Amino acid sequence: MLRYAPPLERVIQEFERLPGIGPKSAQRLALHLMKMDPQDVQSLGEAVLDLRREIRECRVCFNYSLGDLCPICEDPTRDTSAISVVEQPSDLMAIERSGEYRGLYHILGGVLSPLHGVGHEDLHIDELIARVEAMGSGEVILATSPTVEGDATAEYLRSMLDGLDVTITRIALGLPVGSDLDYADQVTVARALRGRRPMGE
């Protein structure tokens, strides 16, 4: 079968490797690049090339960072007596967007998953323990996802932090705001009931 010129086929193949982009979308995107202002295409290519050269992990919390410390760890107005433990930088962003939290973070880099061969040493768990030990007192909020693996990871972290002088909490599970009880899955309803709190608290 006839194919596009090799540089174009190469871009199509590279796009196809990205998540959620099938052969048709990859072709559409690549053909769009052929019609864009060459300056803009160059800008896209350079942004991609610069990405991994310029971004590193924050020395303290492993958030994506330009410098040695990420903007949150560097911010003197943050509450240093609380650490939210999350799986990924995108989870940190979700909590930041909520506007509910002024403490620090710790990016685990994933969840424990024996099935996928992810163990203690593959996550930033030792660094978390060291941080919490150094912190002395305060709160560690385990904010891994409410999945089987996220729950198991939170449970594991709780056991690892046991004995240290911090309060360990888990983010609340329940009905999403604005959702319909009738349409919620039974596990969520069960968790929402179990987590019920006195009114006016």
Place this chain on the structure above:
Amino acid sequence: MLRYAPPLERVIQEFERLPGIGPKSAQRLALHLMKMDPQDVQSLGEAVLDLRREIRECRVCFNYSLGDLCPICEDPTRDTSAISVVEQPSDLMAIERSGEYRGLYHILGGVLSPLHGVGHEDLHIDELIARVEAMGSGEVILATSPTVEGDATAEYLRSMLDGLDVTITRIALGLPVGSDLDYADQVTVARALRGRRPMGE
């Protein structure tokens, strides 16, 4: 609002400018790049940068090409007595995939569109006329899309090529193979009726 480190935000913004990619997808793609093998990310960035540097338009038919001539214009086995006029290189690929055609192509680069300010001089129309004049005899297949603008462009090209010693044809309009008459729109059914041909032809 807190944002990701600037190089990451930059990639997100670049992705957002692509068609069919919203803010959420752009973020998902950019975060995926952070988890990919850095070699693969570099390969993607370089493919994008090389694209517009390496691909040019075929001197004869304006198809995307690595060299002066595209693989089709260069191919000595193609039938040089037929030229299919299409809007874009992707239309050429669609015809090639059908396996029905062994002639040459001419990429217009779009359709006439007074509304979008696309006129005669914005398309490769003069080059088409010169090619057809040089060809002497043969067939010009007007294969612009069966849209209002595609039809109008085909009609315009027919009038421009009038008087030259070539047969001018338009690709057939009708029911798509495997489709259901019952579900076809009325314009398509009308065209299919108007285009009816004797059985066994």
